[in-house]
Amino acid sequence: MTIRWGSYKVKNLYDEMLRASGRPRPAAQTLCSYLRALKDEDIEEHKLAAESAIHVMGVTFTVYTEEEGSIDRAWPFDIIPRIIDKKEWQQVEAGLKQRVQALNLFIDDLYHKQDIVKDNIFPAELLKDSKNFRPECVGVNPPLNIWAHICGSDLVRDKDGTFYVLEDNLRVPSGVSYMLENRLVMKRLFPEMFDQCNILPVDDYPSQLYDTLAALSPRPGDQPEIAVLTPGIFNSAYFEHAYLAQQMGAELVEGSDLIVDKNDVVYMRTIEGLTRVDVIYRRIDDLFLDPEAFQPDSVLGVPGIMRAWKAGKVALANAPGAGVADDKVVYAFVPDMIKYYLDQDAILPNVPTYKCIDKQEREHVVEHIHEMVVKPANESGGYGMLIGPQASKEEREKFVNLIRRDPRNYVAQPMLTLSTAPTLIGNRVEPRHLDLRPFILSGKQTIVTTGGLTRVALRKGSTIVNSSQGGGSKDTWIVDMEVV
Amino acid sequence: MLSRVANKIYWMARYLERTENTARLINVNTHLLLDLPKRVRLGWEPIVDITSRKDYFYSLYEEADERSVIRFMVTDLRNPGSILCALNMARENTRNIRDIIPREVWEQMNTLHLTAKTNARSVQTQRHRYDYLRSIILGVQTISGMLAGTMxxxxxxxxxxxxxxxxxxxxxxxxxxxxxxxxxxxxxxxxxxxxxxxxxxxxxxxxxxxxxxxxxxxxxxxxxxxxxxxxxxxxxxxxxxxxxxxxxxxxxxxxxxxxxxxxxxxxxxxxxxxxxxxxxxxxxxxxxxxxxxxxxxxxxxxxxxx
Incomplete structure (x- = not known):
């Protein structure tokens, strides 16, 4: 049996590959016919080839279990790519640039004059309660006034195919290495497709990241010493930390490799003695970064690194405190920010979001809780959420109580019908829901990855795409239809 | 070069070498015992002796017979000198320095580790032992060659x-x-x-x-x-x-x-x-x-x- 598009039904939602009529979207036409021509053995062969490539490349993420500590798992990968027309993508790209620009202005404003609060656009009490606002960062001027150098925004499509921003990850977003690896696997698997279609490359990212980081060096002129700071091999994203360091030719350091001297200069311990470090791409959360400034018992961090950063002797990306804008309540204000700082309308819409801190909106949420997705402000990884339509009565009641007790900490969104794409389940294609995480680099210029990481919920009907909860990934092809 | 990294590379190499040496040792002993007359009972204890782990061995096994010694030296994860353990350690050290060594080396390390683990049982049958150990020796040699040629x-x-x-x-x-x-x-x-x-x-x-x-x-x-x-x-x-x-x-x-x-x-x-x-x-x-x-x-x- 081969892939029969005839039995793949698109009903009441947007499918990335096929239209409701069952015909492929123009950008996916070549791929569709290619897949149709594959025999069962071919599909099996491709799947095995992908699995062994991933195994051999050592692409893993770490899952924590109580019995075994942490174990490496290969990240499930679906060999059918997700395709987006370049013309449509350019719109998204412009929207993301605009968004991240506004977010950086917002963060810088919060740590300085707080005009947006004074002008009553952003409520003061939200700022007061923010878990990610760092008083230690007030008045600091990071290079280029940029705080969030690397941002990963999650996009979803609703029924009608409109892209919405679901959230912005401004702390230590991960996943970009999977995007790069997925492409490598696909090029090994489907060289013909890359010959026939005009699929835009993604592999510039490491050098763009390097340039973005290098521009932050406090010692311009010299070749900067760049380090990627990782919590270590037990972190779920360690693979990515090592991968990016390797691709950039930067040092991969752990907290214990670094020391800060009394002149606030950061050094790493090398076989030659101590070497100065200029820029640190840190993949450790704020609170673990510096036991002198934050959690005193953190063994992951570097004592004194905040001093060094404030003194301008070392650049940190993302800057400490950037996470203040990575908050599901702050998210709701992004369209207002874009208007306020840039005097523009948002190109990419937010998912309509009810802020429980607002009395009226809160009552609406409570009344319609069976239709809502309720999210806590500061969790990531899909934890601590309520999916109203799928939840039991008790769970809903529990969330109503949680919301009433701590309204600032919750937002709610209507349940979207996420788009689907054909995904290999056994040797059949079935629709599965997916999202998209592009990465945005901000430095002297703003750069958006070509496409991003497509995450797919492998369980039927599920919309949870996180790797820790049964998600997988696909390669994302931005196809240029105008070049022949 | 970071001190920590130098340390990892050093130990990666030591563990790889240990893996290869142990594989050779067992291979040769297997062949030697086939050639010696039955009354010369050299047996397998000397192999444990070479690694200075005799006491530890006898705390886990009763007798230094072929089966126990091979298990101890090849697959027993309680023995830090066993082939699988040394390979684990080599791989863990390599994982830590993935950004330093050529990527193919990490891939080869994974392959070697996987083959050694998957086929571990075949080492207990004399007929398959040679092939198993040879694949390990070759695997380590491949890594050495890749390192020499690409690092x-x-x-x-x-x-x-x-x-x-x-x-x-x-x-x-x-x-x-x-x-x-x-x-x-x-x-x-x-x-x-x-x-x-x-x-x-x-x-x-x-x-x-x-x-x-x-x-x-x-x-x-x-x-x-x-x-x-x-x-x-x-x-x-x-x-x-x-x-x-x-x-x-x-x-x-x-x-x-x-x-x-x-x-x-x-x-x-x-x-x-x-x-x-x-x-x-x-x-x-x-x-x-x-x-x-x-x-x-x-x-x-x-x-x-x-």
Missing amino acids: THDAGYDFLRMGRNLERADMTTRIIDVRSATLLPDMSEALSPFENLQWVSVLKSLSAYQMYRREMRLRISRSDVLKFLLQEERFPRAFYHAICQVHNCLESLPRNEKTLLLITKLQQKVQHSKLGTFDQEKLHEFIDELQLGVIKIHDSIDKTYF
């Missing part, structure tokens, strides 16, 4: 070679020590042809047989084998060669004075000894001194760079 020969590579050669020097002395001790007692006339066989097996454990033949062009004799394995400068698994390699590596590293001094002393000790005149007891003492020398060099590297 920049910078400080990191020096640490790699130092780790490999110190481990090798250590293993060479261990094999000589244990094998020569079990050789001597009660060697009656009737058994003397088999003494020859055992010295051949010592050479083979170190893949040295063919090279010895080319170099010495003589009958196998104790003093020539000792000379070849300890003092030969050009044979890669000879003790002297291995520490000369460490010397070379150190010369291009910073802050090397103290360690270089230790190595020079050890080099002189090996070269100036009259091995032919050593009886078993003297040889044992001498080898002890060499091993102590290796440990001192390791400690000095550890203190200076890690």
